[in-house]
Amino acid sequence: MKTIKILGTGCPKCKQTESIIKDVIAKVGIEVEVIKVEDIQQIMQYNVLSTPAIVVDEVVKMNGKVPTNREVITLLS
Secondary structure, eight states, X not given: OEEEEEEOSSOHHHXXXXXXXXXXXXXXXXXXXXXXEOOHHHHHTTXXXXXXXXXXXXXXXXXXXXXXXXXXXXXXX
8 A cells, every 4th residue: 555645844835735535545445554744853854955845665756746636647657
């Protein structure tokens, strides 16, 4: 099972990213663990300078923007 971490301190873009990811997972019907990381110390461990950021299986895949549905599907492939 894949693990997706959404890195962000709770800003509107971070919340939107979380919503999009959960919607895509529900539509596609795959099993994915979604973890929201809001602690700045934990976020800094990923060397991310801008949020929201998406980490898939401990690899930073995207940061600094809200993904589209299509981008999320690509990240999960």
